[in-house]
Amino acid sequence: MMDVLPYAVAAWILLVGIYGVVTSRNLVHAVVCLSVAQSATYVLLLAVGYRRPGTAPVFSDIPPDARTPTVDPVVQAMTLTDIVVGATVTALLLALAVQVARRRGTLDPDELRSLETQAGMSEESEPRG
Amino acid sequence: MIVQAALAVPVLAAAVLAAGGRWAPRPVVDALAALAVAATAVLLGWTLAEARHGTVVEWLGGWRPRGGVSNGIPLVADPFGTGLALLVAVLALAALVFSWRYFTEVHAAFHALILLFVAGMCGFALTGDLFDQFVFFELMSVIAYVLTGYLPEEPKTVHGALGFGVVNSLGAYLTLTGIAILYSQTGELGLAAIGGGLDGAPGAVRLAGFVLVVTGFLVKAAAVPFHFWLADAHAVAPTPVCVLFSGVMVELGVYAVARLYWATFAGADAAPGTSRSLAVLGVATALLGAVLCVAQRHVKRLLAYSTISHVGLLLVGVALLDGESLGGAAFFLLGHAGVKAALFLGAGALLNHFQSVDEDELHGRGGTLRVTTWTFLAGGLVLSGLPPSGLWAGKSAMETAAGHQGWWWVMPLGLVTSALTGGAVLRVWLHVFRGAGRPARHAHAKEGKETSVTLSAIPWTMVSPGMLLTAAALALGAVPGLGRALASGAAAFTDGSGYAAAVLHGVRTDVPAAEGPHLLEVKHLAVGGLTVAAAFAVAAVGVWGHLLPRPLHRVQGWTRTALAPVRAAHSGHLGDYVAWLVAGVALLAAFQLPWK
Structure with missing residues (x-):
């Protein structure tokens, strides 16, 4: 049970985040939901690298002959990279949300609909004249 | 080192442009960006010529595999990956030349972004x-x-x-x-x-x-x-x-x-x-x-x-x-x-x-x-x-x-x-x-605009x-x-x-x-x-x-x-x-x- 729990939590966080983006009524909320979905990857990566009864992979604290098991440091490095990537993405998307609010005066995806028609898609295209 | 250099050149040029580009006159910025992309293209062309005699593999930081087990991160330049990266550089050059006159209002930030974009795409194509x-x-x-x-x-x-x-x-x-x-x-x-x-x-x-x-x-x-x-x-x-x-x-x-x-x-x-x-x-x-x-x-x-x-x-x-x-x-x-x-x-x-x-x-x-x-x-x-x-x-x-x-x-x-x-x-x-x-029906409504448009010739760079x-x-x-x-x-x-x-295993065979x-x-x-x-x-x-x-x-x-x-x-x-x-x-x- 306890072995599966972290994976179930990761899957749940991912799905909750995606659900949030799909049903979002505000683009800032959608961007935050996206970073919630991303948090699932942190949990998953750390769960993948966990070794029972491992300790932190800080080798200066462990005597070299002590054969103490450590958790996998690779996934921790990946998680750190992932956090940096996530911060960049969130910051940029929020900046774009500011642009949208400034130019359109709303952040509600429902009001922002109809990208196609506003972009010069013609309802009355064919028969021309 | 060629593959690493091909990725490093646009990143370094982007850093220079982002740091000092605002004080440089626009032609200098344009020239530096175009030069950096051209240099990337030359390096990738060189890699492509090498790759015909076997995939070029470079291990970042020298972490080579031992006995087929690797701890390092390779850059792998085979003909297709390198060719695609070269295509990135060529198209970026075309885009930069086009924007010389197209974007009169942009500053060095745009050029730095294009250079980083080139580096990102080339890295994506070449990483193993x-x-x-x-x-x-x-x-x-x-x-x-x-x-x-x-x-x-x-x-x-x-x-x-x-x-x-x-x-x-x-x-x-x-x-x-x-x-x-x-x-x-x-x-x-x-x-x-x-x-x-x-x-x-x-x-x-x-x-x-x-x-x-x-x-x-x-x-x-x-x-x-x-x-x-x-x-x-x-x-x-x-x-x-x-x-x-x-x-x-x-x-x-x-x-x-x-x-x-x-x-x-x-x-x-x-x-x-x-x-x-x-x-x-x-x-x-x-x-x-x-x-x-x-x-x-x-x-x-x-x-x-x-x-x-x-x-x-x-x-x-x-x-x-x-x-x-x-x-x-x-x-x-x-x-x-x-x-x-x-x-x-x-x-x-x-x-x-x-x-x-x-x-x-x-x-x-x-x-x-x-x-x-x-x-x-x-x-x-x-x-x-x-x-x-x-x-x-x-x-x-x-x-x-x-x-x-x-x-x-x-x-x-x-x-x-x-x-x-x-x-x-x-x-x-x-x-x-x-x-x-x-x-079209509504075309005539827009005709008033036409006079306000400057009809100057399109420059050759575009x-x-x-x-x-x-x-x-x-x-x-x-x-x-x-x-x-x-x-x-x-x-x-x-x-x-x-x-x-x-x-x-570092085996290089001719394509x-x-x-x-x-x-x-x-x-x-x-x-x-x-x-x-x-x-x-x-x-x-x-x-x-x-x-x-x-x-x-x-x-x-x-x-x-x-x-x-x-x-x-x-x-x-x-x-x-x-x-x-x-x-x-x-x-x-x-x-x-x-x-x-």
């Missing part, structure tokens, strides 16, 4: 490590979001940039989830190393890993149903940026799927449903893109949908899972990159001159732009597969390969998509540049890149030896064990000599002629459709009614796009399940 591929994927995506929202060409639809960002990032996170799953079973992150560890992995893990990793790449490739972001992003993004988006960034997604399959999964036969799933997605993408392309009046969106359609054909070329067809797909990709880049630059010239890219508004006004007129005519012909263009050559090679496997439907699919996408561009040429057909790229795309099929070189590159690319030997496609056959030339004729027919119906007999008008009405729900699905609503993405993941997983 799955996690690094994710990082480069995010690097190029993040820069793509900035470039899309930077000086948006359509302020009203700027939320298209946000949709682009959310959908692509979500795809990237699913890729990372897949990477974590593969790592949990194999303990490896290198493409070749994961492949070695997959043999013992449970089927469910392979399936979940493959589907999730591929999802992110297919989002980048804009395969149906992950394609929604593409047209919105292209409508907003500045034209020189669209050149890079359509010409090569989207295609990198297809490349990554193919790379993952052959370098990692093919050896252990760990993804048996790949051919099936890519073929179905490819056909859907090709047809949907082509139909929506013809239905467009907004020239940049029209070109964006045509890109989606061509990506569909590329996916079909990969789905055949053999070297012959992959060589054809590479031919197709090169031809498409040249012509699509030229057409976007042409659209940029229209926008710069008339402040509009609406086919109805521009009716009959484009004739003054002589070179752009020719670009659109030649572009339409090349897109419809006029021999000896690269698109024709690639399509012919893919059709031959498909014939060997009994996929008879590839030929008609290629014919329909080429005729529709080429016909749409030819229709724009007839409407905008020749003034053919009747002007004209020559498009001319050169069109000429290259048109002549590609006639370049001696190119077909053979691409076939050899494809043979090396599809050799998964050769890739693993090169990466993990195998493969036979190029036999293009000069009556069948291929006839199909080429037929598609061009069909494209002209499509264009003619678009322009002179009102002259058709009355019963046929009703057919047009029915088509529009049938298309209405499809168009409504492309709503720009972020939630809808993400819901489609989730449905696409489920679809991909269903295809990977073992069923007959």
